[in-house]
Amino acid sequence: MAEKLKVGTLISGGGTNLQAIIDACNQGRIDAQIVFTGSDVDGVKGLARAKKAGIDTFVVDYARIIADCRKTRDIDSLLPKDFDLDVILGKQRLVDVEKNREKALFFIKSRVIAERQLLDNIESYDMDLLVLAGFMRVFTPYFIDRINTNASGHRIMNIHPALLPAFPGTDGYGETFRYGCKIGGCTVHFVDYGEDTGPIIGQKAFEIADGDTLEDVKEKGLQKEWELYPACIQKFAQSR
Ligand code: GRF
Secondary structure, three states: OOOOEEEEEEEOOOOHHHHHHHHHHHOOOOOEEEEEEEEOOOOOHHHHHHHHOOOOEEEOOHHHHHHHHHHOOOHHHHOOOOOOHHHHHHHOOOOOOOOOHHHHHHHHHHHHHHHHHHHHHHOOOOOOEEEEOOOOOOOOHHHHHHHOOOOOOOOEEEEEOOOOOOOOOOOHHHHHHHHOOOEEEEEEEEOOOOOOOOOEEEEEEEEOOOOOOHHHHHHHHHHHHHHHHHHHHHHHHHOO
């Protein structure tokens, strides 16, 4: 039997997708094992789910790091030694540097400072794939290039609550619902330098009935996510 795929996970909240992946691993439905769960927010339910399953956890408190960056007079002194602004500006597609350079540079630098801390945790594990399971932060090329290091290319997966390329951003189900769509869905994709723009791995759709509320849409969507994410991880495991 092939060695199990070693999956690192990042979360920000309740972790129902994480739970679906934990269950799929434990029940032998996918050839994978979770090697850690990291969060950008302390105390979230997803961390308790991971601990209950015996998975190592860590927290990189983005909100505190960003607040510290705002307070300091010298943000550059907090940057990692291998930070190269020109390289990042040449690749990133997250912020409009022309529009407001100061704001854009603060965004990039503060995120890189947090990303370095994430990497310090992640790099102590042997990991084949990084799975974002409701992780509500975007990554700069600094982080992505330090995960996608081998020739096999993409190694970061994300789940998005809409049928991309429709409704990128943080409120996929909300936008699907308010637009009056009759079909909603979720997408698993690889992470590239843009926001929700990377190659699509899998999608699942569901019907939205006339009387459905936003809560109904979210519930239907999550049910599909819990099926889709383990299936996409298995696809990755089998394509090795
Ligand atoms: C999901 O809807 C996912 O698509 C989005 O954030 C939500 C996370 O839910 N990215 P959970 O933490 O897995 O319960």
